[in-house]
Amino acid sequence: MVAAVWEATRDTVQETFLHFVWNYQRFASAHLVTVEDQPIEIYNLGHHNSDAGPDFLQAKLRIGDICWYGSVEIHINSSDWDRHDHQSDTKYNSVILHVVWNHDKECCREDGERLPVLQLSDRVDLQLLSKSNSLINSPLAIPCQEQFSQVRNIDKVSMLDHACVERLRRKSALLLDMLDSNVGSWEETAYQWIAQHFGFKKNAEAMLKLATRLPHKLLLKHQSEPLDVEALVFGVAGFLEGEARDQHHAELKRRYDYLAKKYNLQEQEMLRVEWDFLRMRPSNFPTVRLAQLVCFVSTHAKFFDLIVHGTSGMEVRGFFDMKVSAYWQLHYDFGKTSKRVTAGIGKSSVDVLLINGVVTLLTAYGTSVGETRYLDRAVDLLQGLKPEQNSIISDWEALGMEVTSAFDTQALIELKNEFCLKKKCLSCKIGLKILSS
Known part of the structure; x- marks a missing residue:
């Protein structure tokens, strides 16, 4: 059964999923080792970087006998490091760990240091990957609409606050x-x-x-x-x-x-x-x-x-x-x-x-x-303004979303256009709650 799930999902791993897995530590972290069998201890996963440069900044890890402070870069394959020309980019000399789904190539930083690599493919529940893909690949305009009622109202409101400010x-x-x-x-x-x-x-x-x-x-x-x-x-x-x-x-x-x-x-x-x-x-x-x-x-x-x-x-x-x-x-x-x-x-x-x-x-x-x-x-x-009326708002109201002001409608428009339609479920608090359930 596990082999069948792996066969069905191995080609559909996305970097956003790996970012989610690392950020929320949704991988088996016991006896964590690099591909060269060096033990890894995680003290701080780092914080996600939305600008140019490594994916996670200010991480703190122990690799082998040395405690490292620096950045974490995430790719599907190790070879993506070279494909993205990180080997010639000084911004990536701060990377202390290369987290990948599949290790297929040894890579080095611009300063010549070889990258320690953590492979996640054998440490992630493939059912979680399948669940993520079902959301991201959903043909529905609101990918989570079938699970929407399962999410607590407080989590929905939290996402609306975030969406409106964004x-x-x-x-x-x-x-x-x-x-x-x-x-x-x-x-x-x-x-x-x-x-x-x-x-x-x-x-x-x-x-x-x-x-x-x-x-x-x-x-x-x-x-x-x-x-x-x-x-x-x-x-x-x-x-x-x-x-x-x-x-x-x-x-x-x-x-x-x-x-x-x-x-x-x-x-x-x-x-x-x-x-x-x-x-x-x-x-x-x-x-x-x-x-x-x-x-x-x-x-x-x-x-x-x-x-x-x-x-x-x-x-x-x-x-x-x-x-x-x-x-x-x-x-x-x-x-x-x-x-x-x-x-x-x-x-x-x-x-x-x-x-x-x-x-x-x-x-x-x-x-x-x-x-x-x-x-x-x-x-x-x-x-203080009345809610707007349009087809987007009607779709949310049909899912039971309570709309009381223009703040709510602006948030729901943003959620639909910038998250749902772009399949950014793993950047949405509602999507994350569904994956965590």
């Missing part, structure tokens, strides 16, 4: 890259980031393109004259080309012609066709969102400071509680009147801006200045 950090890294491209200007970065999210899913890319072509500092020069701000935004966005559709359109065209020449904006102009109008309600048209952005920028000159230093979620939400101009309350495009008055941004749209725009901005700023209170504020804001 999502915030991952998204804030994108914003910090934007900050670098803006030479450290938080005002310009906040403007571009918030503008991008005013485009929501379909026009986010176009909104970001507009914001990078039309600097916030230029709009600030005209903040006291909202019609100038509107002319600049719609002009660079590409909506003031062609014949005027009505008197308001004509007035914006007149203003923009002057401003475009003054600031040499002609080369920055986008095309109307770059904006997506398909399969959306008029209230979500990019023209309406641009009008809302104009209102936001005109109302809040230094909105980055307002957001970062806002004392509560309600106060930050209030920054988006504003009325667009009288024209855009009655129109959804130039020359096209709305059937009903639309004064400002809808509550659900504000929620999306808070979740995707403000929360990430707070997290990124906190990361930049090294203060966790901004991450705490981001988490508090999410916990």
